[in-house]
Amino acid sequence: MPWVRWAWLAGPGGAGNFLTAERPSCYAFHMLREIREDIQATLKRDPAARSAAEVVLFYPGFHARLAHRLANALHRRGVPLLPRGIMHVARFLTGIEIHPGATIGPRFFIDHGMGVVIGETSEIGADVTLYQGVTLGGTSTRRVKRHPTLRDGVVVGAGAKIIGAVEIGEDARVGAGSVVVTNVPAKATIVGVPGHIVAYHDESNGVIQRLPDPEWERMNELDRKVQELHDLVHHLEEHAALEHEKQHSR
Numbered sequence: 539m540p541w542v543r544w545a546w547l548a549g550p551g552g553a554g555n556f557l558t559a560e561r562p563s564c565y566a567f568h569m570l571r572e573i574r575e576d577i578q579a580t581l582k583r584d585p586a587a588r589s590a591a592e593v594v595l596f597y598p599g600f601h602a603r604l605a606h607r608l609a610n611a612l613h614r615r616g617v618p619l620l621p622r623g624i625m626h627v628a629r630f631l632t633g634i635e636i637h638p639g640a641t642i643g644p645r646f647f648i649d650h651g652m653g654v655v656i657g658e659t660s661e662i663g664a665d666v667t668l669y670q671g672v673t674l675g676g677t678s679t680r681r682v683k684r685h686p687t688l689r690d691g692v693v694v695g696a697g698a699k700i701i702g703a704v705e706i707g708e709d710a711r712v713g714a715g716s717v718v719v720t721n722v723p724a725k726a727t728i729v730g731v732p733g734h735i736v737a738y739h740d741e742s743n744g745v746i747q748r749l750p751d752p753e754w755e756r757m758n759e760l761d762r763k764v765q766e767l768h769d770l771v772h773h774l775e776e777h778a779a780l781e782h783e784k785q786h787s788r
C-alpha cells in the first residue's frame with residue numbers, strides 16, 4: 539500500500555528504517571500515533587482549538603510539521619533538492635520555514651506560525667512550543683552545528699530570537715521579543731534584549747525564585763538620580779532668587 543510506504547519513510551527513524559528488520563506497517567502506525575499526539579498536544583496547549591478536525595484543517599504549525607516529517611526523511615536518505623522543495627511549498631502555504639535537516643521531537647506545537655524560522659542544525663526536544671515569529675538562527679557561516687538546541691518542554695514566546703549553537707534547558711521559558719545568545723539553564727525564565735534570567739527553579743527547595751531585573755534596576759537608579767538633580771536645581775534657583783532680592787532691597 540503506498541501510504542504505508544510513505545509512512546514508513548517519513549516515520550521515526552526515516553532512512554534508518556531500511557537498516558532495521560522492522561516491518562513498514564509498524565512504522566506507519568508509529569508515525570500515525572505521533573501525528574495523533576501532535577494533534578492532542580495542540581488541543582492541550584491552545585485554548586482556542588476546539589476539535590481535532592480544526593487542528594488538522596486549519597493549523598499551519600501542524601501542516602508545516604507534517605511536511606517536515608516527509609522532507610526530513612528524504613533529507614536523511616540523501617535525496618537532493620526534493621526535501622528543500624517540499625519545505626519551500628510548505629513555507630509558501632504556512633509562513634513557517636523549517637529546514638529539512640532540523641531535528642524535531644514528539645508533540646511539537648507551533649502556534650499561529652507566521653514568520654517562524656528553524657535552521658538546519660536546530661535540535662528540538664519533546665513537548666516544545668513555539669509562537670509566531672520565533673527564529674532559531676545560526677551565527678556561523680561554516681557547516682557545523684550552528685543553531686540552537688531546545689530541550690524538552692521549552693516554550694519560546696512570540697518574536698523571540700535564539701541565535702547560535704546555544705542550549706535552552708528543559709522546561710525553560712523564553713519571553714516574547716527576547717534575543718537569546720547564551721545557554722539557558724533548565725526551568726529558567728529569560729527575557730529582554732539581550733536575554734537575562736528573571737526567574738529560575740531552585741533545586742534545593744523546588745521553588746521558582748524571582749530575580750531582580752537589572753535593566754529595571756538601572757532605570758530606577760537613573761530615575762532617582764534625575765529627581766535628585768531636579769531638586770538640586772530647584773534649590774539653587776530659589777537660593778539665587780533670594781540673593782537677587784536681597785541685593786535689590788539694599
Ligand SMILES: CC(C)(COP(=O)(O)OP(=O)(O)OC[C@H]1O[C@@H](n2cnc3c(N)ncnc32)[C@H](O)[C@@H]1OP(=O)(O)O)[C@@H](O)C(=O)NCCC(=O)NCCS
Pocket residue numbers: 649650669694695696711712713714715716727728729730736748751754
Ligand atoms: C516570559 C514569560 C513566559 C514570563 O511569564 P511569567 O512567569 O508569568 O512572568 P511574569 O509575567 O511574572 O514576568 C516576570 C518578569 O519578567 C518581565 N517580563 C515578562 N515577559 C517579558 C518579556 N517578554 N519581555 C520583557 N520582560 C518581560 C515582567 O515584567 C516581570 O518583571 P518584574 O519581575 O520586574 O515585574 C511571559 O511573559 C511571556 O513572554 N510569554 C510568551 C507568551 C507569548 O508569546 N504569547 C503569544 C501568544 S500569541
